[in-house]
Amino acid sequence: MILIPELQAGGLQLAYDQRVVVDDLDVKVPPGRVTAIVGANACGKSTLLRALARLLAPRKGAVELDGRALHSIPTRELARRLGILPQGPTAPEGLTVLDLVTRGRSPHQTWWRQWSKADEEAVHSALAATGIADLAGRAVDELSGGQRQRAWIAMAVAQGTPVLLLDEPTTYLDLAHQIDVLDLIHDLNRNEGRTIVMVLHDLNQACRYADHVIAMKHGRIVAEGDPADVITAANVEEVFDLRCQVTTDPVSGTPLVIPMGRHHTA
Amino acid sequence: MATKTVEPGSGAHFRLGRVPVSGRLRPRLITVCAALAAATFLLVAWSVSIGDFPISFTDAMRAVVGVGDPGTLLIVQELRLPRAVVGVLVGFAFGLSGAIFQTMTRNPLASPDMIGFTQGAGLAVVAGIVFGWTGTVGTQFLGLAGTFVMAFLVYVLAWRRGTTGYRIILVGIGLQWMALSATDYLIARGMQFQAHAALGWLTGNLNGRDWSQALPLAITMAVLVPLALALGRLTRTLQLGDDVAVGLGTRVQFVRLALLVTGVGLVAFGTAAGGPIAFVALAGPQIAQRLAGTAWPPPLAAGLTGALFVTGSDFAAARLFPMELPVGIVTGVLGAPILLWLLIRANRAGSGG
Numbered sequence: 001m002i003l004i005p006e007l008q009a010g011g012l013q014l015a016y017d018q019r020v021v022v023d024d025l026d027v028k029v030p031p032g033r034v035t036a037i038v039g040a041n042a043c044g045k046s047t048l049l050r051a052l053a054r055l056l057a058p059r060k061g062a063v064e065l066d067g068r069a070l071h072s073i074p075t076r077e078l079a080r081r082l083g084i085l086p087q088g089p090t091a092p093e094g095l096t097v098l099d100l101v102t103r104g105r106s107p108h109q110t111w112w113r114q115w116s117k118a119d120e121e122a123v124h125s126a127l128a129a130t131g132i133a134d135l136a137g138r139a140v141d142e143l144s145g146g147q148r149q150r151a152w153i154a155m156a157v158a159q160g161t162p163v164l165l166l167d168e169p170t171t172y173l174d175l176a177h178q179i180d181v182l183d184l185i186h187d188l189n190r191n192e193g194r195t196i197v198m199v200l201h202d203l204n205q206a207c208r209y210a211d212h213v214i215a216m217k218h219g220r221i222v223a224e225g226d227p228a229d230v231i232t233a234a235n236v237e238e239v240f241d242l243r244c245q246v247t248t249d250p251v252s253g254t255p256l257v258i259p260m261g262r263h264h265t266a
Numbered sequence: 267m268a269t270k271t272v273e274p275g276s277g278a279h280f281r282l283g284r285v286p287v288s289g290r291l292r293p294r295l296i297t298v299c300a301a302l303a304a305a306t307f308l309l310v311a312w313s314v315s316i317g318d319f320p321i322s323f324t325d326a327m328r329a330v331v332g333v334g335d336p337g338t339l340l341i342v343q344e345l346r347l348p349r350a351v352v353g354v355l356v357g358f359a360f361g362l363s364g365a366i367f368q369t370m371t372r373n374p375l376a377s378p379d380m381i382g383f384t385q386g387a388g389l390a391v392v393a394g395i396v397f398g399w400t401g402t403v404g405t406q407f408l409g410l411a412g413t414f415v416m417a418f419l420v421y422v423l424a425w426r427r428g429t430t431g432y433r434i435i436l437v438g439i440g441l442q443w444m445a446l447s448a449t450d451y452l453i454a455r456g457m458q459f460q461a462h463a464a465l466g467w468l469t470g471n472l473n474g475r476d477w478s479q480a481l482p483l484a485i486t487m488a489v490l491v492p493l494a495l496a497l498g499r500l501t502r503t504l505q506l507g508d509d510v511a512v513g514l515g516t517r518v519q520f521v522r523l524a525l526l527v528t529g530v531g532l533v534a535f536g537t538a539a540g541g542p543i544a545f546v547a548l549a550g551p552q553i554a555q556r557l558a559g560t561a562w563p564p565p566l567a568a569g570l571t572g573a574l575f576v577t578g579s580d581f582a583a584a585r586l587f588p589m590e591l592p593v594g595i596v597t598g599v600l601g602a603p604i605l606l607w608l609l610i611r612a613n614r615a616g617s618g619g
Contacts, residue, residue, distance in 0.1 A: 055509050079515025086509035092372065094561035095505075102290075106503050107515035111496075115279045115288040139561070159514065 004031045005081065005162045005195055007052065011061030014047050014219075021047045022219040024061075029163075034189045034196045036210035038203055040240050044219040045199050046087065046167055052197065053084035053165045065163070079107035083161035087168045087199075089152055091140040097151045098136040101126055104158035126158035129191075130184060146177030153181065157188060164188070166198040170205070178202070182209045207231050207254040215239050231255040295558040295567060302554075302570035306354060309577045314346040316585070344476065352475040352539050353580045353593070354573045355483045359536035360543065361550030361572020362494055365563035366529035368551050369501045370522060371434055374563075377548040378533040381438025384542035385445040386416025387534070392449050392464040396456035405467065406479065409538035416441060417530040425526070470543030470594025472580050483539040486531060491569070494528045497521065498565040505562055543579075543594045546572050549601040556608040575601060 007029040014022035022044040029035055029052070037045040050056040052063055054070045062069040065082060073081075083104075091100055104126070105119045127133040130150045135143065140151055149169065156164055169185065170178040186209055189196050200206045206213055207227040214224040215231075217239045223230045232255075233246045242259055249256040281288035315326035321338055328334050329342035364377045378384060390412025394400045399408070424437035449468070453461045500521045503511040511518050533547065550572035551563030557571070558564050579596040 050509075053513060055512055075512065075517055076515035079513060084509070084513035086507070086513070089507055089510050092505050092561045096561070099561070100506075103502055103506065103514065111499065112287045112289075114499075115281060115290055116286065117281070119288075120279070156513075 006031060006066050007063070007082070007163055007195065007197075009052065009058075009061060009063040012048075012051060012058050012063070013060035014044065014051050014056060015059050016047075020059075020219070022051075025219065025221060027214065027221065027224075029195060029197055030212050031195050032189075032193055033211040034185065034198070034209060035212040035214060036198055036200045036206035037214045037216060038200055038206050038239070039216035039222075043216045043239075045214075045216050047219075048216070049084075049165055049167050049197065049199050050086075053082065054078060055084065055086070076107050079159065079161070081161055082163040082165070083156045083159040084165045085152055085156045085167065085169065087171060093141050094139050095141075096136065097132060097138055097140055097143070097154070098123070098127075100140055100151055101136075101154045101158050104155035107159065122158045122160050126154040129157055129188065130154040144177075145173050146180060149173060149177070149181055150184065153184065161194070163195045163197070166196065168199050168201065170200065170202070178205065185209065203231055203236070203257045204249065204255075207256070208249065208252045227254055231257060292558070292560070295560065295564055298554070298558045299567050299570055302557075302567065302574050306570065306574045306577055309574065309581055310350045310354060313350050313577070313581050313584075314342050317341075317346065348477050348480050349472050349475045349580070350577065351480045352483065353472050353576045355480065355487055356472075356536045356540035356543060357546055357550070357572035357574070357576030358491070358569040359483070359487060359532040359572070360546040361554070361575070362491065362565055362569035363529045363532040363536070364547030364572070365551035365554070365565045365568035366494060366497075366501075366525050366532075367547075368563050369498075369505060369565075370525050370529075372505065373435065374548070374552055375435050376438070377551075378529065379542065379544065379547045380442070381420055381435065382416050382442035382445055383413050383420070383530065383533050384537050384547075385442045385449070386419075387412040387537040388468050388542050389445040389449045389452075390415070391467050392452050392456075395464045395467070396452045396460050406482065406538040409541075410534050413530065413534035413537055416445065417526075417534075421526065466592065467541050468594075469592040470541035470597070471592035472540055472576075473584075473590065473592070475539070479539040483535050486535040490528050490531050490535075493524075494532065495565055497525055497528060501525070501562075540576070541592075541594065543576060543597055545598045545601045546575055549605045550575055553601075553605055553608060 009025065009027050012022055012025040013020060025048070037048060039045045047056065051058055054063070057071060064070065065073065070078065101123050105122060108119060127136055130153055132147060132150050132154060135147060140148055143151065153169065166185070170181055173181060182205055185196055185198065188194050210227060212225065213227045213230040215222045215235060222239050223235050231246060233244055236242060236244050236246070236257055244257050244259045247256050247258060278291045278293070279288065280291060311323065311327060314330065315321050315323045319341055321342065325334055325338055326342055329338045330347060367376050367378055368374050387409040390408040391405050394403065394405065394408040419441055420434065420438050424434040453464050456464065500516060503514045503516045504518065504521060508518050551568035554567035554571040555563045558567050575597065576593060579600050580593040582600065583591040583593045583596040
């Protein structure tokens with residue numbers, strides 16, 4: 001059973017060296033839902049995700065999981081409750097898919113117990129859920145981009161955390177593989193009740209696949225909530241400095257953003 | 267009830283029923299380790315039994331455990347055995363240290379002999395010889411000090427800003443060339459016999475090693491080798507990158523510092539005892555990785571490969587040539603073709619390097 005996790009942050013200031021990227025930000029992740037963080041390049045969306053995953057220590061404020069500050073939770077204990085898949089991870093050459101997915105069990109393993117029944121079940125169900133069971137013996141670096149991303153997601157799934165954070169899980173994938181990965185993420189949420197937060201570039205995909213959208217600009221949250229309320233022409237222009245029309249996605253009924261550039265307008 | 271499952275391409279798992287002990291078996295890795303250990307043992311046994319004064323294999327083995335006539339005991343226990351033991355220990359230390367650094371940086375070039383550590387030892391020892399310090403502080407101490415100073419410099423200049431990527435290699439190579447230039451300068455301005463002594467040490471030489479070299483190394487390794495092998499488990503997440511490792515609950519900074527201290531300790535004491543024997547720390551882990559068919563340098567197999575590599579090279583250096591050579595000359599000649607062969611074979615098999 002997965003407990004309903006409460007992940008939130010208050011008064012966050014995030015910075016790299018002297019450069020402040022996010023200042024005085026409050027956010028609450030809706031438990032059991034899929035949240036997408038969107039925004040222009042360098043708006044601080046990946047930085048926020050890294051802070052939520054304790055990869056970046058806040059300069060001010062704190063991220064809390066179930067009422068405890070992240071930095072006060074031992075990293076191994078935290079790794080059993082919150083998983084993070086960073087952007088563009090690389091595996092050592094020749095590492096098999098099974099090996100990679102098995103390493104997702106690290107926070108549950110000890111020196112003497114490295115392949116418990118629970119480990120075995122988690123690895124097999126992660127391979128099955130991501131549809132790569134037949135690739136288990138293959139080297140990760142020999143797979144196609146879409147298969148490789150599935151293998152990494154399988155690793156994060158095997159970790160078995162109630163919260164899963166994904167930094168641009170669809171980057172570098174062709175359109176079919178993007179949809180494939182997003183469908184997979186949807187299944188993980190709906191079938192296993194995992195809370196998911198992901199950074200996405202594509203607004204239309206965010207509208208389709210997220211229950212909750214957070215739109216950021218210059219390190220601040222411009223709007224958040226239901227995709228239909230957040231992704232409006234006014235908000236998109238505000239966030240991306242881009243004029244657009246928003247219509248209804250004929251397939252999903254969610255907002256569909258049609259950008260307007262300087263050219264090709266009828 | 268113990269269960270065993272077989273997975274494609276990754277060996278077998280085991281799980282004990284009564285106690286919560288479980289793990290993974292890699293049959294090929296176990297076989298490789300056993301074969302390397304057996305080959306090293308046989309080579310050591312052989313090398314203590316042959317020489318200017320031949321001793322039968324049985325007598326040599328009896329002398330090793332302290333049985334036999336005083337003459338044989340002297341030759342085996344005081345002359346041949348210490349040299350063989352230093353060879354095994356130095357090789358193991360270099361191979362294991364190389365595996366640690368290559369795994370931690372995810373780069374085979376980041377071996378201690380490529381990023382200036384051993385060259386630091388060389389500079390310190392040559393300075394000692396040329397300035398006449400060796401009478402007071404000893405070559406071993408200088409070798410240790412040189413390695414530690416160099417490792418500290420690499421750490422300060424490169425390490426703290428991220429251990430992967432080319433930064434550590436470039437900083438290491440830069441420091442290495444500074445040390446080499448300074449060493450060359452000292453040799454050029456030193457007197458001829460000093461230069462000869464310096465060059466002799468710089469090639470890496472096991473000739474005339476006695477227990478005073480073997481003992482400090484053995485004691486250090488008794489501590490560092492188990493530590494390094496234990497840390498090996500934690501590198502499995504580190505190999506996936508720092509962010510993934512943190513996400514999987516690894517205390518990255520702590521593990522990395524522990525690995526650094528262990529790896530530097532091994533290479534420092536190894537160099538102090540045997541000199542900077544070329545190529546072992548770089549090639550040992552790479553050869554072991556290809557023999558074992560793993561995606562990373564396996565620590566134990568890398569150490570054993572290093573041990574066999576140095577033992578075999580010293581055997582060849584002492585016996586196969588008309589005049590006795592320093593072992594450091596042979597390691598490069600012997601190791602490079604083996605590594606190249608393994609690389610070429612891997613490419614033909616289509617599995618890359």
